[in-house]
Amino acid sequence: MEKMAILKCDHCLLTFHERGAIYDDLDGQQRVFCCHGCRGIYRLIHTAGLDEFYGRRTGWKPGPPEDMEITAEAFLGSVHTVGGEAEIDVNLVGIRCASCIWLIERFLTLCNGIVHVSVNYAIHRARIRWLPEKISLDTILKRMASLGYTPRPCLASALEEQLKGEKKDLLIRLGTASFFSMQLMLFTTALYAGFFQGIDPLYKRMFELIAWALATPVMFYCGYPFLRNTLRATKNRTFTMDTLIFIGSFSAYAYSVIAIFLGGEVYFDTAAMIITLILLGRFIESGAKARATGAISSLISLLPKEARLIKGFQDNENSSVTVPVSTLRKGDIIEAIPGDKIPVDCVVIGGTSEMNESMLTGEAMPVHKSERSEVLAGTMNLNGRLVLEITRIGDDTVLSQIIKAVGDAQARKAPIQNIADRIVRRFVPVIFFIAGVTFLFWFVREGTMKPALMNAISVLVIACPCALGLATPLAILISSTILSSRGILMKGGDVIETVARTDFISFDKTGTLTIGKPSLMNILNYGIDKRELHLLAASLERDSEHPLGKALCKGFHDSELFCIDSFRAWPGQGVEGSLDGTCLLAGSISFLRAHQVIIDGTQAEEHAALSSAGNTVIGFAIEKDLKGWLVVSDDMRGDAHETVASLERLGLTVHLLTGDNRGAAEMIARRAGISLIDAEVLPVQKARRITEIKEAGYTVIMTGDGINDAPALVEANAGVAIGSATDIAMESADVVLMRNDLRLLPELIMLSRKTLSVIKQNLFWAFSYNLLAIPLAVSGKIHPIISAAFMAVSSLIVVGNSLRLYNVRRPERHL
Numbered sequence: 001m002e003k004m005a006i007l008k009c010d011h012c013l014l015t016f017h018e019r020g021a022i023y024d025d026l027d028g029q030q031r032v033f034c035c036h037g038c039r040g041i042y043r044l045i046h047t048a049g050l051d052e053f054y055g056r057r058t059g060w061k062p063g064p065p066e067d068m069e070i071t072a073e074a075f076l077g078s079v080h081t082v083g084g085e086a087e088i089d090v091n092l093v094g095i096r097c098a099s100c101i102w103l104i105e106r107f108l109t110l111c112n113g114i115v116h117v118s119v120n121y122a123i124h125r126a127r128i129r130w131l132p133e134k135i136s137l138d139t140i141l142k143r144m145a146s147l148g149y150t151p152r153p154c155l156a157s158a159l160e161e162q163l164k165g166e167k168k169d170l171l172i173r174l175g176t177a178s179f180f181s182m183q184l185m186l187f188t189t190a191l192y193a194g195f196f197q198g199i200d201p202l203y204k205r206m207f208e209l210i211a212w213a214l215a216t217p218v219m220f221y222c223g224y225p226f227l228r229n230t231l232r233a234t235k236n237r238t239f240t241m242d243t244l245i246f247i248g249s250f251s252a253y254a255y256s257v258i259a260i261f262l263g264g265e266v267y268f269d270t271a272a273m274i275i276t277l278i279l280l281g282r283f284i285e286s287g288a289k290a291r292a293t294g295a296i297s298s299l300i301s302l303l304p305k306e307a308r309l310i311k312g313f314q315d316n317e318n319s320s321v322t323v324p325v326s327t328l329r330k331g332d333i334i335e336a337i338p339g340d341k342i343p344v345d346c347v348v349i350g351g352t353s354e355m356n357e358s359m360l361t362g363e364a365m366p367v368h369k370s371e372r373s374e375v376l377a378g379t380m381n382l383n384g385r386l387v388l389e390i391t392r393i394g395d396d397t398v399l400s401q402i403i404k405a406v407g408d409a410q411a412r413k414a415p416i417q418n419i420a421d422r423i424v425r426r427f428v429p430v431i432f433f434i435a436g437v438t439f440l441f442w443f444v445r446e447g448t449m450k451p452a453l454m455n456a457i458s459v460l461v462i463a464c465p466c467a468l469g470l471a472t473p474l475a476i477l478i479s480s481t482i483l484s485s486r487g488i489l490m491k492g493g494d495v496i497e498t499v500a501r502t503d504f505i506s507f508d509k510t511g512t513l514t515i516g517k518p519s520l521m522n523i524l525n526y527g528i529d530k531r532e533l534h535l536l537a538a539s540l541e542r543d544s545e546h547p548l549g550k551a552l553c554k555g556f557h558d559s560e561l562f563c564i565d566s567f568r569a570w571p572g573q574g575v576e577g578s579l580d581g582t583c584l585l586a587g588s589i590s591f592l593r594a595h596q597v598i599i600d601g602t603q604a605e606e607h608a609a610l611s612s613a614g615n616t617v618i619g620f621a622i623e624k625d626l627k628g629w630l631v632v633s634d635d636m637r638g639d640a641h642e643t644v645a646s647l648e649r650l651g652l653t654v655h656l657l658t659g660d661n662r663g664a665a666e667m668i669a670r671r672a673g674i675s676l677i678d679a680e681v682l683p684v685q686k687a688r689r690i691t692e693i694k695e696a697g698y699t700v701i702m703t704g705d706g707i708n709d710a711p712a713l714v715e716a717n718a719g720v721a722i723g724s725a726t727d728i729a730m731e732s733a734d735v736v737l738m739r740n741d742l743r744l745l746p747e748l749i750m751l752s753r754k755t756l757s758v759i760k761q762n763l764f765w766a767f768s769y770n771l772l773a774i775p776l777a778v779s780g781k782i783h784p785i786i787s788a789a790f791m792a793v794s795s796l797i798v799v800g801n802s803l804r805l806y807n808v809r810r811p812e813r814h815l
Contacts, residue, residue: 011038012148013062041148045103048110053103072138073327075153079137080395085115087129088137092119093150107147111135126151153326170283177222177276181269184214188269208260215268219253223275243428248460249274255453265450270457270783303378303399307343308335310387332390336381345397346388348373353384357739427463431774435459438778451780458777462790463770471762474802479755482805487738488748495734498718499749500756501699505647506690506712508704509658510616510634511547512722513668513742518551518616518634524606525628533628536562537620540577540584543567548616549575551632552586572659572683574618585621586630588661590680597621603629614667616660639742640672646746648673653698657686657712687711703745720745747810754808762798769794 005018010031022033026046033039045053080087092104101119104126108117113134119126128140144151187207194204220227226249229242249271256266308320310333320335325343328334333349336342342355354366357379366382369375375388377397394400435456443452476493483490490496507513523530534552539562541549546569553561564577564584574587576595585595589607592599597619599607603626610617610631618630644654655676656669665679678689690712693700702709702716713719713733721733722740737744773790776782782790 007032009034009038009062011042014038015062037148041146044146045107048107050103050106072136072141074324075137075141075151076326076394078153081132082129084131085129086132086137087127089125089127090141090144090151090153091125092144093152104144104147104149108140108143111140111143114140167283170279173222173225174276174279174283177218177272177279180214180218180222181272181276184211184218184269184272187211187214191266205260208256208266211266211268212257212260215253215256215272218272218275219249222279223249226275226278245274245278245460247432248457251453251457251460255449267454270454274457304341304343308337308340309333310335328390328393330390330393334388334390336375336386336388338381338383338385340381342375342377342379342381342388344377344390344394345392345399346375346390348375348386349389350387351385353386354382356380356382431460431463434774434778442780454783455777455780458780458782458786459774462773462777462782471766471798472759474799475755475758475762475805478802478805479751482751482808483748486744486747486810487741488744489736489738491734491736495718496752496755497759498699499701499735499752502701502718502749503651504653504655504693504698505701505703505745506655506657506693506716507674508702508709508712509656509660509665509668511705512703512709513640513656513672514634514636518548518632520551520554520630521615521633522610522631523628524610524631526603526626528627530628533620534630535560536579536584536622536627537586537618537630539579540564540567540575540586540620544569544575547634548618548632552618552630572681572686583623586618588659588680589617589619592619592621592626595621595624597624597626599626608663611661611663614664616664636668636671637740637742640668643742643745644673646743647749650746650749652749655693657681657689657702659683659686683709683711687715690715703742720748751805751808755805758802758805762801765797765801766794 006015007018007021008015011033014034016034020034022036022039024031024033024039024043026043031039031042033042045051075088075090078088078090104119105117108114108128113131114128115131116129117126126144130137130140141151187210191199191204191207191211193199194207199207223246226242226246230246234243252267252274253271256268256271259266303325305325306322307325307328309323309328310320328344334343334346336353338353348369348371350371352368352370355369355375357367357376369386374391375386377392377399392398438459439452439456441452442455443449446452473493476496479496480490480493510518520534523534525533535556538553538556541552542558542561542564544550562579564579567575567577569575570587570591573594574585574591576583576585578584585592585597589599589604599619607617607619607629610629614633616632616634618632620627620630647654653676654674655678656665656672656674657678658665659681660679662677662679665677669675669677681689686709690700690702694715694717700716701718701720702712703720703722704710704713705722709721713721718735719733720735720737722737722742735748769790773782773794
């Protein structure tokens, strides 16, 4: 029997028996392939004119492409739109060498509509930006798959995996360095003993060679991250902390290698211990960072991967099917049974239950949910079946916004960090200069290389910009993590410093110091039936977002209300519209007078009497004829008085700033314990009043919840929106309280002040350490190994001091 030949696939290089070969003629040359997939990919690359790929590839692992099903729906949640261009990150399965990167980038760039392609070889991740009107996501995914590289969505857990990977890598390098360094110290001890007591030259040479062998893996494997970063920095003509570490340790290593052959003492132990001690410090530091960044990872982990979709809800079908969360769309109907985590933001359209929202708001008590209640992604259904209509998906959910805000807060710098940043930028070049001067000084003074080299290395190693660099961001990282776990969403690290310096806080009244659910208490009518007056006022206020307007609409169904034309809201003043061409007005007495509504003396006196009793009085007029007063009352929050007292104990001046009438404002202020009041203030005037307070030398926090508070929230040094605030108020604020609990404000201020204190302590230590340690190294008082230990400890002191923020207790609450 004739022996079957062994062939090699022209695309994937897999060897196989001749019997399964697939042949193809391309430009007069016969090609052989192991499968139709490889043949198709080869023809695709050849047709695109990218045959250079086969000559460029090195280290290719033989084998055909992985066959996986591609569905664009699984990627839609990862698409971001920026300036009319869509962008996505995808993981690629099948990348085998650096030439794959070249092929993918050039092949996709040939497609009309693709603006940019970059592939990260280290993590096999591609970032693609394209014009949606010219090419679809499905086409892009299929183009990548056609080359044999299967795209997969970038999972949210990648952040946590990356942190684990970095810590694991540090642990392996640290363990390796520790093992070899311990063995190295045994032989180094023998060499030191031989230096003082004498040693046979043969044994000395043997111990030196063994020390060289033990130090080499520490230098080039364990110290590879320092080498890599040094080369990158050199290429970019910059200096980093890793440059100092590598130059210092490599100088001792290179000098020792030369000393073996030319004679002299070796210092392999110095080179190895520098790297080992620095790795130890960074490993401990990485643990602290992983703990701090765990806030984002824990938030990400709240999202389930699947949901129960009810497909036939409109046809009264209640059966559900399990589908990937990425396939859900706004308006879909899903169900949640006890124990389910909610995948997206929804509104309840059927059933009742209680939800655990502690992961978002920090509130441990279950929250009752019934029809029309909002249910947020990441919360857990406890004890009832709910039918939910999806209102927000992907990046639009509250949880996604929290994750983004926490990330932004940890990325934005506090102003105090600018001092450290300016120093760090110049620190490394200055240290190189000092080390060079130190080397020259000791070489000229002593006439030998040893003291000059050792003292210069000590300067390089003991200098520590790491402590300066960590002083602020690590404290901000930990503080923002703690705040988010307590239901306080900080939009930037710089806000923490601002809040810490605050000495004045202004409160809006309605919805902030009060419950925000006012109710209609009485109606005074003039020449019109009370029921008709109420109906007309409710119809006019139907489109209003203000709590007072919603209070007037209670008791009416939409079908009962009139359709109002030309509706317009005047923030902080009132609303107007028309019914069958007749002008309707509702608002404050000043608003009515500004629109030339006639108010006689008796009507004005009745308004004054109602207002002085602490009520909010809304006037209603048809054309210029006043038809009545609608009396609305809103009770004070139960935690308002305690919050005001806590803020005053912290040394803050508390101020009430409201557009409501003075009588209602004074009543709430009196009950809350506030003595400083500004009432009947328009939104623009609120912002102007905040400006005046700032000009008086105060650092101001403004706390509000409505559209009319937005200008003041922006104008204040720091704006705080409470959990029930409107979208505009939340967008304008620097801090959002995720639940309606004013007692979070003292917590925010206390933790911010403690954070600023820790930052100042960290900076003081970092500056003091360098001012003391560098002169000692220059003077030759510190050995390089001791320098490395000091350098590692200096960073760990900053880390440990920042971790103390976890021990900050909440202020006592009086129930």
